[in-house]
Amino acid sequence: MDPQSRPPSLIVDPALPDSVSSVLRASPETLRAVRMGDIPSARGPDPVKVFSVAGSMGLIWIVTNFTVMLAMLILIGVFSGVQRLAADPGPRQERRRMRVAIDHANRFILPEDLDAECGALLRRAQDAAETVLESRVNRAALLDTIDNAVTLPDQTWQIATKLVRLSSLRAEYLRIVPNTPPPEVAEAFVPYSKALETARTSLIRRIEAMEEYAAQVRRADAVYHSYRQLELLAERTPQYEQLVADTTGDALAIPQLQELTGQARRIRELFLESMEDARRAAGYLMDSGGR
Known part of the structure; x- marks a missing residue:
């Protein structure tokens, strides 16, 4: 599906x-x-x-x-x-x-409490929250900017309750104003339709902030496995250095040793960069949730 x-x-x-x-x-x-x-x-x-x-x-x-x-x-x-x-x-x-x-x-919301668009928006928020909560970096407690186990369910619940209100008011509006009003009175209805659209846009921004956070966590997750592998190898670096030194001449050993440490450093930097991006996205998520 x-x-x-x-x-x-x-x-x-x-x-x-x-x-x-x-x-x-x-x-x-x-x-x-x-x-x-x-x-x-x-x-x-x-x-x-x-x-x-x-x-x-x-x-x-x-x-x-x-x-x-x-x-x-x-x-x-x-x-x-x-x-x-x-x-x-x-x-x-x-x-x-x-x-x-x-x-x-x-204190609970069913799928049928929402209209089709609001249901799709809630699904997006739930998917983003699940991506973060099920990530390896989250399970390893590396996402320390916010308490995801508390914050993300709360954010999702807040979004869901507002989507239910939007669905209800939008359905009411369509019952009261099922057709396009005549041009001479159409302007009187604009504030109501505009209020619905403003709420919709605000909720979409919050959901997009969750999705951006999930995307950054997914990127960090992709690097995390390689990072952990390098952490394990780093403990054995002296053995590799000794192997190279014992089996090659100095002219060959030095570049290989530099490459050995350089590649590991680049992966660490990439991982740390991805974690920092995830933390920034988490901060933006909290800011957007407070508006």
Whole structure:
């Protein structure tokens, strides 16, 4: 599938505790049901069972005494408790997922909460964040300008919530103004359409800043493997130097030794340059997020 055509994935407010976010992420169908208002009403007691139990208690009261009836009530209570414990846990888990989704209905965003363009923009932001978080240089804790594990999910969530608002207001605008207004009144609608376009442009700039950061991290990642290889070889440089010195004359040894250290230095400089570019991109990302 073309990455550009992939829908965005479910996004949950990163500020939620893991105990809540894990429940939300594990039950997207429940989240959709809550979003659509398809919430089953709580089941009350079965009238037939209530009538049967009441009738039985009345009959016991008539033919025996209060002590026997009390003992029967205790037995019924114990039996009901055991029955609930032995019941299928599936419905209980579903009710819990439903309650969590209802209580946090504004803390998650589904793909269908966004129109097509805003969904594509969120996908771009998610892809950029994933590129950085899954990079080798990030896992090696070399991207120390910002805390990516905290900052990028927060940036993505902020972008997602604003894209939802943009989608909603844009849909409302198109419902109210489905066609091009007559020329003599068209100017009155311009501030509204301009506000939508300004918000769209601002969000695109933020996403492009994330993508630039991801591109610089990808470049640093490409050099990182070679850099690590050279770091390992650098520990053995004296052995290589001794080998060259012992097997060649001085006239050949000196240029080769210079080349040995020069190539390693160039790779290190390239890696350090790529890391600095990534850090600058991270700084620009933070600046654009604050606007």
